[in-house]
Amino acid sequence: MSYSGFRLIKEALRGHSGWKPAWRNPEPQPGYDFVIVGGGGHGLATAHYLAKVYRKSRIAVLEKGWIGGGNVGRNTTIIRSNYLLPGNEPFYELSLQLWEGLEQDLNYNAMVSQRGVMNLFHSDAQRDAARRRGNGMILHGSDAELLDTDGVRSEAPFLNFNNARFPIKGALMHRRGGTVRHDAVAWGYARSADRHGVDIIQNCEVTGFRIENNRVLGVETSRGYIGAGKIGVAVAGSSGRVMSQAGMRLPIESHVLQAFVSEGLKPVLPGVITFGAGHFYVSQSDKGGLVFGGDIDGYNTYAQRGNLPVVEDVCEGGMALMPMIGRTRLLRMWGGVMDMSMDGSPIIDRTQIDGLYFNGGWCYGGFKATPASGRVFAHLLATDTPHETATAYRFDRFEKGLMIDEKGAGAQPNLH
Amino acid sequence: MIIPHPILGPRDAQEFVYLGDASLLDRPDWQAEDASSAFHDYQYQRNNPAGVHRELWFHEQGDRSWLVVTRDTTTHEILKAELARDVALAGETAK
Structure with a gap:
């Protein structure tokens, strides 16, 4: 069901009896082509762009609690594209441009307000x-x-x-720059992803990864095993916890x-x-x-x-x-x-395990990045190559000395 | 948070500066074959556990000692505080 002024008037005339839930609540299937771990802003945006822009199907978003219950509902709602470094600014400019067209893209009022x-x-x-x-x-x-x-x-x-x-x-x-109604971002992306066939599975905690011959096969969850062709992890503050289940340590x-x-x-x-x-x-x-x-x-x-x-x-x-x-x-x-x-900038990259992709390290600047994060992570999942605005967000930048350190604070996360 | 300083008794955490995981005491051998990757791991990689965490705090507004504080990162409960010097000399940090 599309939302519009016409629909609002129609529903007002019949006592608002025709509104439907904004997304389904499906049971998990045995397997998917793409499993996104984390039903926050970034995970839901990834599913949306994967389905809508990259025309992929058989996609699920797994969320341990309810969608939008983490940082996308806990931030100070600011959007901006005012970074300094070449590795960052094109990405955040893409994000701001996506914010500017977000409501038309999602058919959802996210109250994007460019108030400066x-x-x-x-x-x-x-x-x-x-x-x-x-x-x-x-x-x-x-x-x-x-x-x-x-x-x-x-x-x-x-x-x-x-x-x-x-x-x-x-x-x-x-x-x-300005502000956005943050909860509406999660809901808008969830509704749009759902309308493009994405299964959003709430109360489904990932408890482990099934990995054979260095290839990920699926995830163990609190609602049973779910097979997956590719798995994208976008869990923000829980990154260390989730990726340790795949035996990985992170620069986070x-x-x-x-x-x-x-x-x-x-x-x-x-x-x-x-x-x-x-x-x-x-x-x-x-x-x-x-x-x-x-x-x-x-x-x-x-x-x-x-x-x-x-x-x-x-x-x-x-x-x-x-x-x-x-x-x-x-x-x-x-x-x-x-x-x-470790340098105050995010990581959007493949891991050393085939089929497992990581999106994290957002520090306290993840909200403004939500649309671009979803867009470039979907690009990476769909094409196996980094999006042109996210080529610097690699795991190996630390060993290569290619840090993107806006503050120049060094490898001291609490100073970024 | 109140840190039970082993010499000075209970002190407000505000008197301290936080550095990070106590594994930073275990500096790799710079002459080893794999020194480059060992220093990468030492400098950038973290266990970042949800639960008991051993970490370095510097008593900057006090006696300027380094402490190894054992703290639960899910509750902020402080379980133990030791002088980092004692920990380093006993070689207890590798875990």
């Missing part, structure tokens, strides 16, 4: 870095605009421009990132604003809550909750940037498990 992302800077050196980044973005077909202090003031007059230690000198404005540590929502306020923030002198980023949801976050906690963890020192640190950053939030009450906070890689 403004990265503030507070010193001459940061201005130089912002100018360089902006030029890099423009060279890769993205958009960037350097604002001076008055330019920032006209966008966001409520910021603390007179902070003695970190005065706002300007910002790098990325107007095509799992860390927790916390996010926060304030009580609902009247519209106050024009777009996404990031503080350049501390780690704090904030936007306002359509319901009015300020959605904000900061650094990861910094130690290995699989618990989807963090500790209070980071809460204090994030709120201090917020107060330094926009003191007006001082009387706003925090409504909710939560944590998500991040697959922090």
